[in-house]
Ligand SMILES: Nc1nc2c(ncn2[C@@H]2O[C@H](COP(=O)(O)OP(=O)(O)O)[C@@H](O)[C@H]2O)c(=O)[nH]1
């Protein structure tokens with residue numbers, strides 16, 4: 110029987126479209142990942158069955174690629190596996206996880222190089238997505254023009270910061286740009302999480318790594334510039350640092366750009382509103 114290549118290509122295109130539709134429905138919350146998995150196991154030849162497990166988890170809002178990868182490691186399921194190809198015990202473990210775990214990410218870290226637009230995007234989120242709360246970090250750096258104590262940061266002295274450290278008051282903290290210290294108050298974050306709301310932490314790479322280790326359910330988002338030149342343009346354009354400080358910050362930025370693969374998701378900040386919508390879309394509801 111000769112295989113007609115055109116018919117084969119047509120069938121492959123149909124299968125790809127069917128899988129894309131399944132992922133879209135999960136991302137749009139029209140179907141749960143658990144319903145898709147059950148359909149895959151009921152109908153072995155279906156589009157659901159041919160989805161890779163990574164595709165299925167990645168389609169769940171609030172589960173970035175890294176969190177999907179870490180979850181499959183924990184479930185001892187190879188990322189190459191298709192949903193329909195899982196063994197009985199793997200199905201049981203996946204069914205259990207899908208039934209309980211994929212809660213919306215409620216602790217979101219937004220990190221990225223200086224002047225990429227973290228503060229601007231976070232401000233847009235604050236204004237347009239009021240259900241997402243924001244933690245106010247402590248910092249020993251001086252306020253910039255227009256920055257309000259208690260809103261942008263809690264501006265404190267070194268001695269006050271030391272007191273906070275002695276009282277274990279921070280869920281994470283770091284010395285950034287080899288100069289000032291910044292820390293996220295534990296009580297503030299816990300209070301938000303206890304109410305079931307989501308909280309956005311705008312912190313540096315060191316802080317993001319601490320959160321990843323201490324709170325693995327957090328969603329880590331890296332905000333990237335469209336290009337290095339644009340990043341430099343924004344830093345100079347902001348006009349809040351002198352030449353020496355800009356040089357120091359750009360040196361940190363190079364290190365941070367090299368670490369973006371440690372994050373669950375990367376959002377490029379070309380347009381503030383679009384970047385904010387993408388971050389919020391990752392959080393899930
Ligand atoms: N680890 C940590 N980093 C923070 C915290 N608050 C702000 N940062 C980071 O400190 C760095 C310096 O922030 P800032 O002085 O506002 O300058 P910017 O980077 O140019 O916005 C940025 O990467 C912020 O994300 C915090 O509570 N913890």
Ligand SMILES: Nc1ncnc2c1ncn2[C@@H]1O[C@H](COP(=O)(O)OP(=O)(O)O)[C@@H](O)[C@H]1O
Nearest residue numbers: 223224225226227228229343347378379380381
């Ligand atoms: N998408 C964007 N396009 C152009 N300029 C931007 C964009 N996002 C932010 N900016 C500008 O870049 C500068 C740095 O933004 P900021 O939010 O202070 O960065 P960060 O908090 O990451 O250090 C600011 O002048 C801001 O207005």
